[in-house]
Amino acid sequence: MTLTARMLRVDLSTGRTDTEDVPPDVLTKWVGGTGIGVHYLMQEVPPGVAWDDPENRVIIATGPLANTRVSGTGLTSAVFKGPMTDLAGSTQANGYLGAFLRSQGLDGLIIQGQAAALTRLHIDENGVKLLDATKYAGLGVWQLEDTIRAEENLTDKQLSVFGIGPAGENLVKFAAFIGDRGHVASHNGVGAVLGVKKLKAISVKRGKVRPYIADNAKLNELVKPLFIDAKEFGGGSLYAWGTAGGVSGAARGGWLPIKNYTTSIFDEHEKINGQYIRGNFEWKSNPCWACQMACCKTMTVTEGPYAGYQGEEPEYEGMASMGAQIGVTEGGATVMLANECDSLGFDVNELGWVLGWVTECVEKGVITPEQLDGLRPSWGDAETALALMKKISTREGCGDWLAEGVMRASKQLGGEAADMAIYAQKGQSPRSHDHRGRWVEMFDTCTSNTGTIEVTFGGAQTERLGLAPLKDRFDPIEIVDQMGKLNGWHQFDDCLGVCRFDFTNAHRGVETVAAVTGWDLDLHKAMQIGRRISAQLRVWSFLHGMDPALERPSTRYGSIPVDGPAQGANIMEHWDSMLVRYRAALGYDTDLGLPLPETLRELDLAELIPVVEQIRQQRGAAVTAG
Amino acid sequence: MDGRTIKLEYYSWLATQLKGADESGMTVELPIEEHATVRTLLERLAAENHKFEELVYDPGADRVKEYATLILNGRTIELAGGLDAPLRVGDHLLLLPGFSGGA
Numbered sequence: 001m002t003l004t005a006r007m008l009r010v011d012l013s014t015g016r017t018d019t020e021d022v023p024p025d026v027l028t029k030w031v032g033g034t035g036i037g038v039h040y041l042m043q044e045v046p047p048g049v050a051w052d053d054p055e056n057r058v059i060i061a062t063g064p065l066a067n068t069r070v071s072g073t074g075l076t077s078a079v080f081k082g083p084m085t086d087l088a089g090s091t092q093a094n095g096y097l098g099a100f101l102r103s104q105g106l107d108g109l110i111i112q113g114q115a116a117a118l119t120r121l122h123i124d125e126n127g128v129k130l131l132d133a134t135k136y137a138g139l140g141v142w143q144l145e146d147t148i149r150a151e152e153n154l155t156d157k158q159l160s161v162f163g164i165g166p167a168g169e170n171l172v173k174f175a176a177f178i179g180d181r182g183h184v185a186s187h188n189g190v191g192a193v194l195g196v197k198k199l200k201a202i203s204v205k206r207g208k209v210r211p212y213i214a215d216n217a218k219l220n221e222l223v224k225p226l227f228i229d230a231k232e233f234g235g236g237s238l239y240a241w242g243t244a245g246g247v248s249g250a251a252r253g254g255w256l257p258i259k260n261y262t263t264s265i266f267d268e269h270e271k272i273n274g275q276y277i278r279g280n281f282e283w284k285s286n287p288c289w290a291c292q293m294a295c296c297k298t299m300t301v302t303e304g305p306y307a308g309y310q311g312e313e314p315e316y317e318g319m320a321s322m323g324a325q326i327g328v329t330e331g332g333a334t335v336m337l338a339n340e341c342d343s344l345g346f347d348v349n350e351l352g353w354v355l356g357w358v359t360e361c362v363e364k365g366v367i368t369p370e371q372l373d374g375l376r377p378s379w380g381d382a383e384t385a386l387a388l389m390k391k392i393s394t395r396e397g398c399g400d401w402l403a404e405g406v407m408r409a410s411k412q413l414g415g416e417a418a419d420m421a422i423y424a425q426k427g428q429s430p431r432s433h434d435h436r437g438r439w440v441e442m443f444d445t446c447t448s449n450t451g452t453i454e455v456t457f458g459g460a461q462t463e464r465l466g467l468a469p470l471k472d473r474f475d476p477i478e479i480v481d482q483m484g485k486l487n488g489w490h491q492f493d494d495c496l497g498v499c500r501f502d503f504t505n506a507h508r509g510v511e512t513v514a515a516v517t518g519w520d521l522d523l524h525k526a527m528q529i530g531r532r533i534s535a536q537l538r539v540w541s542f543l544h545g546m547d548p549a550l551e552r553p554s555t556r557y558g559s560i561p562v563d564g565p566a567q568g569a570n571i572m573e574h575w576d577s578m579l580v581r582y583r584a585a586l587g588y589d590t591d592l593g594l595p596l597p598e599t600l601r602e603l604d605l606a607e608l609i610p611v612v613e614q615i616r617q618q619r620g621a622a623v624t625a626g
Numbered sequence: 627m628d629g630r631t632i633k634l635e636y637y638s639w640l641a642t643q644l645k646g647a648d649e650s651g652m653t654v655e656l657p658i659e660e661h662a663t664v665r666t667l668l669e670r671l672a673a674e675n676h677k678f679e680e681l682v683y684d685p686g687a688d689r690v691k692e693y694a695t696l697i698l699n700g701r702t703i704e705l706a707g708g709l710d711a712p713l714r715v716g717d718h719l720l721l722l723p724g725f726s727g728g729a
Contacts, residue, residue, distance in 0.1 A: 234639075234693050234723065235639040235640065235643055235681060235693055235723060236639060236643070237638065237639040237723060240639070241649075245638070245639075245649075246723065248637070248638060249637070249638050249695070249722050249723040249724065252637065252697065252720065252722055253695045253697065253702065253722050253724065254697075254702055270650070275638075275649045437702065459692065459724060460692070461692065462692060463691070463692045463693075468687060468689055469689050469690065469691060469692035470692075471688075471689055471690075472704045472708065473702075473704055474702075474704045474705060475704075564700075565697050565700060565701055565702040565705075566702055566705060567701070567705075568705070569705055
């Protein structure tokens with residue numbers, strides 16, 4: 001026996017569902033998850049297909065570790081053309097979906113076409129069904145999950161449910177794909193693409209197919225040490241406090257987003273950090289598939305104006321964007337807003353940038369309450385933030401304009417307001433940090449090909465690959481040189497069906513993949529797979545009109561902090577030289593940033609050489625190697 | 627102490643792991659020699675405590691570890707002169723975790 005993979009093709013226009021085996025050479029080249037997604041994207045979504053064209057695809061794939069006993073292996077990666085960038089998107093969520101798909105003998109879904117009405121895809125031991133979902137119209141994701149599980153008489157450990165909220169149904173450009181109680185594939189508007197397709201929900205029952213494992217004895221040796229690596233990662237903070245345990249470090253270090261980057265000082269951070277909410281509110285663990293880290297919790301607020309509110313414990317991004325970014329200093333209010341954001345179906349990062357921008361604009365008088373249907377947001381006003389969220393989710397009144405995301409909304413308004421908006425110019429939302437204090441992630445956000453970060457993750461994270469940490473986190477040369485060495489790892493790990501938080505030691509991680517797949521794999525080969533994915537994503541996005549001149553931050557995103565630990569730091573004076581050096585480090589040309597022929601050959605992508613040459617000719621660019 | 631001291635604040639999990647304190651942190655007053663720099667202080671602390679070397683500063687590589695951040699008198703260390711920055715009486719050096727991330 002060898003590792004195999006099978007995809008389910010779901011054509012929502014015709015109602016047909018068919019399985020197809022992934023050819024062995026495709027499987028070894030692209031592995032699963034993001035890799036398989038990028039393969040199908042290149043094969044099936046040609047230039048000219050817009051993000052809201054029914055011919056766009058959403059490939060939701062897991063990978064070879066999913067449904068195994070490796071901790072945290074319920075992950076799926078969604079790949080598609082997204083509305084925020086009008087380019088490729090790749091975004092991941094853990095939970096159970098990846099594990100349950102594999103337990104039904106499937107490694108992924110290729111979703112195409114457009115249903116006539118809201119539809120639910122259901123998979124169980126009786127096969128695949130496309131069910132009418134019009135009765136779920138307008139339901140928030142929490143309620144959607146509860147309703148479907150009640151109808152199937154199954155628990156959340158027996159039935160994985162993901163779906164879109166009102167934001168996705170109403171094609172909010174930063175709508176997300178959310179399920180299994182708080183797991184969010186959040187980036188680049190994947191929820192809007194599913195909204196176009198009218199796919200409201202996907203439900204997959206836990207099945208009985210066991211995952212292929214080439215070397216069980218070796219895997220047994222690796223599972224526990226891999227978990228220990230994860231448990232001790234970042235000083236054990238993640239295991240102890242979840243990602244929200246990083247809020248106060250970010251606040252005092254100068255990389256927490258505060259009031260739309262108008263300041264970098266936020267003395268109230270200890271009221272909205274993970275230590276506070278986990279130390280004061282009621283919670284219980286809600287781990288993902290096989291996860292021993294158990295960083296996910298359900299939570300009940302026990303104090304303040306939102307006492308009694310029940311939901312999930314927000315991650316760092318939820319606490320940052322629904323807290324400091326909009327000036328909220330009350331833990332319960334932040335938990336409430338982050339959960340309402342998820343249930344309505346938004347990417348919490350972009351929602352924070354939109355709400356913070358609107359609030360600053362009102363404060364400075366460049367947007368009037370009349371333009372907001374009478375609402376007057378102010379820093380720390382959770383109820384008005386909630387009212388705006390609801391309007392955006394249904395595109396009611398001012399919500400229609402804000403549903404376009406902060407880049408488009410601010411450009412429409414123009415003037416002073418346009419300079420206050422935080423975004424990367426290709427359209428992607430930065431994650432909820434103040435990257436003016438974390439240059440490596442700003443540079444990654446702006447140059448990435450995924451619609452979110454591509455190389456970094458909470459900083460450069462060099463040590464997990466055995467590289468030395470950055471000596472100077474504000475040294476533009478060191479940053480891009482390290483990024484050149486790191487490029488590939490996270491695209492590889494997004495192929496596997498495992499959560500990054502459970503996969504913190506790259507060398508042991510690759511050994512684990514080799515034990516499961518039986519493949520001859522080492523870290524170098526794994527990195528090559530990841531670089532192949534990045535390169536193909538990039539070429540695909542060029543085919544769809546990507547403008548490399550937009551690989552820059554917006555005016556506010558790239559501004560100079562006026563106070564705080566990074567006061568005065570100015571990344572923009574280095575930006576152009578960073579771009580040139582980074583592209584050269586990756587084996588790309590330095591004017592457009594397209595992979596050079598020798599790079600494509602090295603990555604086993606020789607078939608793209610004529611494609612890239614044609615793009616260069618169309619853009620009138622010569623090859624300029626670094 | 628002859629009055630030549632600085633304040634070193636351990637915060638969050640670094641306070642827990644290095645000082646047995648809770649997450650809200652612990653501040654200690656440390657004597658400094660003449661011509662002390664941030665580097666000489668880190669070298670001294672790494673020599674005194676293997677865990678400090680493991681979590682904060684590797685003297686062999688002369689690098690602050692990935693998940694530690696130093697803030698000197700409210701400025702991130704790289705923008706405050708780096709490890710060569712001189713330490714002066716009354717300075718406040720904050721030792722922070724350096725990771726935050728999520729979905």
